[in-house]
Amino acid sequence: MNKNGFLTERIAKLTKNVKTMAVTCLQWGDTGKGKIVDLFSGWADIIVRGTGGANAGHTIVLGLKKFIFHLIPSGIHFDKDGKVNAMGRGMAIDPEIFVSELSLLDKQKISYDNLIVAGNANLTLPVHILLDLANEGGGSKGKIGTTGRGIGPTYVDFYGRRGLTINDLLNKDVFAIKLKRNLDYNLRVLRGYDPVMLKELLFSERLSKGIYYDSQNILNIEAIVSKYVDEYGKRLGGLIRDVDAYIIKNAGKKKILCEGAQGHNLSILHGSYPFVTPSDCSLDGLLAGCGLNRSYLDLALGIIKGFYMTRVGDGPFPTELGGKLSDDWCGGRSSEGKVDRAKELEKYPDVSVDDEDEFRQGMALRRAGDEYGATTGRPRRVGWLDLPLLKSALRWATKDAALTKLDVLNDVEEIKICYAYDYQGSDYRYGDKIIRRGDHLYEAIPAAEVLQYCQPIYNSFPGWQGSLAGVTDYDGLPRQLREIVEYVRNQTDILPRIISTGADREETIFV
Ligand code: GDP
Numbered sequence: 096m097n098k099n100g101f102l103t104e105r106i107a108k109l110t111k112n113v114k115t116m117a118v119t120c121l122q123w124g125d126t127g128k129g130k131i132v133d134l135f136s137g138w139a140d141i142i143v144r145g146t147g148g149a150n151a152g153h154t155i156v157l158g159l160k161k162f163i164f165h166l167i168p169s170g171i172h173f174d175k176d177g178k179v180n181a182m183g184r185g186m187a188i189d190p191e192i193f194v195s196e197l198s199l200l201d202k203q204k205i206s207y208d209n210l211i212v213a214g215n216a217n218l219t220l221p222v223h224i225l226l227d228l229a230n231e232g233g234g235s236k237g238k239i240g241t242t243g244r245g246i247g248p249t250y251v252d253f254y255g256r257r258g259l260t261i262n263d264l265l266n267k268d269v270f271a272i273k274l275k276r277n278l279d280y281n282l283r284v285l286r287g288y289d290p291v292m293l294k295e296l297l298f299s300e301r302l303s304k305g306i307y308y309d310s311q312n313i314l315n316i317e318a319i320v321s322k323y324v325d326e327y328g329k330r331l332g333g334l335i336r337d338v339d340a341y342i343i344k345n346a347g348k349k350k351i352l353c354e355g356a357q358g359h360n361l362s363i364l365h366g367s368y369p370f371v372t373p374s375d376c377s378l379d380g381l382l383a384g385c386g387l388n389r390s391y392l393d394l395a396l397g398i399i400k401g402f403y404m405t406r407v408g409d410g411p412f413p414t415e416l417g418g419k420l421s422d423d424w425c426g427g428r429s430s431e432g433k434v435d436r437a438k439e440l441e442k443y444p445d446v447s448v449d450d451e452d453e454f455r456q457g458m459a460l461r462r463a464g465d466e467y468g469a470t471t472g473r474p475r476r477v478g479w480l481d482l483p484l485l486k487s488a489l490r491w492a493t494k495d496a497a498l499t500k501l502d503v504l505n506d507v508e509e510i511k512i513c514y515a516y517d518y519q520g521s522d523y524r525y526g527d528k529i530i531r532r533g534d535h536l537y538e539a540i541p542a543a544e545v546l547q548y549c550q551p552i553y554n555s556f557p558g559w560q561g562s563l564a565g566v567t568d569y570d571g572l573p574r575q576l577r578e579i580v581e582y583v584r585n586q587t588d589i590l591p592r593i594i595s596t597g598a599d600r601e602e603t604i605f606v
């Protein structure tokens with residue numbers, strides 16, 4: 096049997112009796128959701144994304160070709176087979192990016208005949224991007240390190256009950272009335288910002304080089320209506336549907352694959368608040384954003400990088416290799432300013448995964464794992480697998496897991512796993528408890544005010560030497576690797592179902 100046939104058989108075995116499955120990340124995003132969703136898209140009838148917007152970057156590698164999707168679901172390569180790809184109500188959709196992704200599909204001759212988008216999904220407006228960029232720039236203190244895609248303000252307006260929806264693109268009068276109401280509020284907020292900075296931002300590439308600028312009112316309402324309704328509405332109109340009704344009608348009947356975005360630790364409800372994304376990207380948030388709930392769920396795969404993790408943007412990261420040095424470097428706060436892969440390579444041409452210096456070791460792992468943002472190109476901060484955080488994520492997930500990127504640790508001499516924290520902050524009242532300096536925590540309290548004072552306590556394991564290429568079953572994996580999997584399983588009760596040893600579909604082992 097060829098490798099593809101073998102994969103299909105293993106997928107069929109894992110999904111026996113499954114009608115609804117979900118793929119979420121149990122870390123800080125970028126764990127390989129794109130790869131896993133693409134892998135299961137051949138099984139599914141419907142692939143639906145439920146959370147986030149163009150802050151996501153989901154990569155799919157097919158042979159020598161690499162595709163990165165920000166909004167469009169990762170099952171789009173199966174459109175030609177009649178699979179429906181849906182963008183759910185929980186998403187925040189920037190029509191400009193949506194239209195540019197469609198153009199890219201056209202260029203690459205990838206069909207999207209069955210792509211649909213929920214009319215009640217949140218619409219990202221120019222004012223949202225402007226607010227996001229203004230909040231993050233100008234030396235602001237409360238920086239989160241967002242992707243600058245307007246995601247925060249889009250959801251804030253939704254909860255503030257002044258949001259617009261994708262369906263509003265279809266009704267010019269409604270759009271104009273709702274936009275005016277929205278801007279009545281947001282322009283008052285914007286008047287508190289430096290007008291020179293706002294003008295500069297409005298003339299940036301990201302905001303279409305000034306087409307929305309108004310010298311009196313900051314934003315030109317007519318220009319927005321015209322671009323959004325006359326241009327984007329026309330282009331996207333044919334894709335807009337009642338996705339809620341479609342999903343609920345097919346739930347339990349057709350095979351539905353829910354594609355998560357971001358990661359549990361970035362969830363507004365469960366993550367390292369306030370350093371989170373504004374949607375609930377946990378399993379429950381994903382299901383809600385797809386128009387479903389747990390009662391429909393048959394299988395959820397939580398993705399975990401084996402045995403490391405990454406974070407893009409600001410916020411505490413207890414196991415980060417190189418600590419503050421790495422945080423500042425990746426966040427563009429070192430004397431080098433903003434860095435990317437090329438600059439890093441030029442400045443540090445020789446770094447090793449076994450370097451004694453953790454900052455350099457982290458950089459070597461970043462390079463080995465190609466850990467540079469799929470959306471922003473920022474270097475991802477890298478650290479060892481953190482079990483206290485994983486345990487806290489597992490409270491809200493199921494035990495079924497996919498471990499990805501194991502090949503990145505090939506040839507690392509010593510692999511460390513954080514199994515507890517040593518709390519080093521001042522006394523902290525946590526409800527009816529007090530957390531004191533020197534306390535050991537075995538499950539994370541994700542709030543930033545606690546997490547930032549947590550020092551990792553590690554167990555060390557010998558790594559494996561050599562490549563994982565060509566390994567097709569669990570028993571064929573190096574003993575050292577399996578021992579670490581067993582340790583993680585014992586500590587957390589996860590059930591590893593998949594081990595990914597490369598970016599390609601074929602590089603997948605079913606446990
Ligand atoms: P997502 O946001 O969770 O979809 O993940 P990203 O696409 O942002 O980042 C994951 C990166 O790892 C992508 O470049 C994938 O192609 C790649 N990838 C996925 N699985 C594996 C794997 O098992 N090994 C390696 N080396 N790369 C992988």
Ligand code: IMO
Pocket residue numbers: 120123124125126150151152153239240241242243244245246247355356357358361370371372373406407408409469
């Ligand atoms: P995928 O789906 C990694 C992070 C940002 C920032 C924080 C808030 O590819 O895993 P936002 O722009 O959402 O307001 O930024 O969330 N973030 C992600 N990090 N992967 C993602 O998506 C992310 N989406 C948002 O870096 O720290």
Ligand code: MG
Pocket residue numbers: 124125126151152153154469
């Ligand atoms: Mg990503």
